[in-house]
Amino acid sequence: MSAILESADIVRALKRISHEIIEKNQGLDSVVLLGIPTRGAYLAHRIAAILKELGSDVPVGTLDITMHRDDLRMRPPRPLLPTVMPIGGIEGKDVVLVDDVLFSGRTIRAALDALGELGRPKTVQLAVLVDRGHRELPIRADYVGKNLPTSAKESVKVSLMEIDNIDSVEIVGA
Amino acid sequence: MKNQLLSINDLSHSDVLSILSTAAELEKITDGPTKKLPTLRGRTVVNLFFEDSTRTRISFETAAKRLSADVINFSAKGSSVSKGESLKDTAQTLQAMGADAVVIRHGSSGAAQRLADSGWISATVINAGDGTHEHPTQALLDAFTISKRFPDRKGDLTGLKVAIVGDILHSRVARSNVLLLTKLGAHVTLIAPPTLLPVGVESWPVDVTYNMDESLELFDVVMMLRIQLERMTNFFIPSEREYSRRYGLNEDRLRRMKTDAIVMHPGPMNRGLEISASSADSGRSVIVDQVGNGVLTRMAVLYLLLGGVALTEDAK
Structure with a gap:
């Protein structure tokens, strides 16, 4: 078990993602960030803080996708996590979904469904801290902090200061 | 949480808090232009009402439909119950039709418990009022x-x-x-x-x-x-x-x-x-609020009872 990313690497990755968001959208006028709880929500707030340092206030929200999961019947029911609409809503906006790890793509599929029920954004983009491969759906990220080749048996553990008291990304198990 | 909701005694303190917080989150996500969620798609909820009811039946029906479940309304009036069919035969009919949950309202105290314990039916039983016992x-x-x-x-x-x-x-x-x-x-x-x-x-x-x-x-x-x-x-x-x-x-x-x-x-x-x-x-x-909150609370109950794999199935 070794840290693939440490605190400084995560900061650097998020800064790069922030600059890429500005570049791709040619400014931030219609950009809103939507984090997928739990850790995606913290990452969305961190990216918003970096964008603020760069001079723009970007609305941030969170989007719980539990009710749209396709694996609900395979596990015990899970508690719902908070959904918070960003100020100004998502209608006609460039929505950047933020999550910690991109794996099968099923979470993002569920997020796209959940998003469709809240409104109709102009574009939907995806930012992830780690892309670990093994996609099961035709989904890709627009912004990737770190591409991390893994075996399907391994799991990727993202820890964030806000809830885990440490910033790190590790590969666990083999 | 148990697989049934027959009495408040079936719920632990944390079950209750989980139902209340789920209802609160459901309120936020059904506040948008679309009220419907796909969560219980393909599940069948039967409203088995042996007593008259407006609010509770409509509330359960709305809750199930907002979660995309199929709803079958069964009231004793106009059914074979008025021809003398027993609860057992009615239950077995519902079982054969593949009900995932049965919401039962009955004039006799303990009817919901009887249905749940009888082995006549494998569906989740939700008590929607039994006699003078519980609701x-x-x-x-x-x-x-x-x-x-x-x-x-x-x-x-x-x-x-x-x-x-x-x-x-x-x-x-x-x-x-x-x-x-x-x-x-x-x-x-x-x-x-x-x-x-x-x-x-x-x-x-x-x-x-x-x-x-x-x-x-x-x-x-x-x-x-x-x-x-x-x-x-x-x-x-x-x-x-x-x-x-x-x-x-x-x-x-x-x-x-x-x-x-x-x-x-x-x-x-x-x-x-x-x-x-x-x-x-x-x-x-807050009488009108109670009605709206009823739908959210029943959605939370249906989601928590039917949304995941049942714990009893896990044990098998």
């Missing part, structure tokens, strides 16, 4: 309504003073509410004439008084119960007029309540009997 989803929606009106408490009702007034004897709503509200830490007082209190009420974890006027100023919540005229086969009250004068909520009593106190009623109301029209429509009244 757990009503108590949950009442607790949700109270929590929303006192948001600073964050679901903890410790020390909250609740009065339940009226026909306690016949009220399954009162029984479920006493169990649930005391579980959440509230202090419950029952106010009723002696003829409308059940035998053994002294063993309940509540205060009991016959006099509505002695302590009205103390309560945060006043929950009025319907005088169940259809169950008044004996002489429980001298006259409706006398009952209304001694135990009815009128403007005078409304004025004496605490400034932030709320008025609740599970419906249907007998306006002018246990509650005056102006009390029912006053700013203190």
Whole structure:
């Protein structure tokens, strides 16, 4: 078990993602960030803080996708996590979904469904801290902090200061 | 959480908090242009109603439909039950049709338990009122309504003073509410004439008084119960007029309540009997909120009971 990313690497990755968001959208006028709880929500707030340092206030929200999961019947029911609409809503906006790890793509599929029920954004983009491969759906990220080749048996553990008291990304198990 | 909801006693304290917080989140995500969620797509919920009901049946039906479940409404009137079909045969028919959940309302206390324990049916059984026994989803929606009106408490009702007034004897709503509200830490007082209190009420974890006027100023919540005229086969009250004068909520009593106190009623109301029209429509009244909250609470219950794999299946 070794840290693939440490605190400084995560900061650097998020800064790069922030600059890429500005570049791709040619400014931030219609950009809103939507984090997928739990850790995606913290990452969305961190990216918003970096964008603020760069001079723009970007609305941030969170989007719980539990009710749209396709694996609900395979596990015990899970508690719902908070959904918070960003100020100004998502209608006609460039929505950047933020999550910690991109794996099968099923979470993002569920997020796209959940998003469709809240409104109709102009574009939907995806930012992830780690892309670990093994996609099961035709989904890709627009912004990737770190591409991390893994075996399907391994799991990727993202820890964030806000809830885990440490910033790190590790590969666990083999 | 158990696979059934027959009584408030089936729920642990954390189950209750999980239902209430799920209902609160569901309110946020169904607030948008689309109220419908795909969560229970392909599941079948049967509303098995042996007694008349407007609110509860429509509420369960709406809740199930908002979660994309298929809903079959079955009422005893107009079905083979009126030809003398037994609960067992009815249950087996529903089983053969592949019901995932059965929401049962029945005039006999214990009917839901009987259905759940019988082995006639493998579906999740949800009690929507059995005789004078329990009505757990009503108590949950009442607790949700109270929590929303006192948001600073964050679901903890410790020390909250609740009065339940009226026909306690016949009220399954009162029984479920006493169990649930005391579980959440509230202090419950029952106010009723002696003829409308059940035998053994002294063993309940509540205060009991016959006099509505002695302590009205103390309560945060006043929950009025319907005088169940259809169950008044004996002489429980001298006259409706006398009952209304001694135990009815009128403007005078409304004025004496605490400034932030709320008025609740599970419906249907007998306006002018246990509650005056102006009390029912006053700013203190959360009676209409109770209906909307009922849908959210029942969605939460259906999601938590049907949304995941059942724990009993896990054990297999």
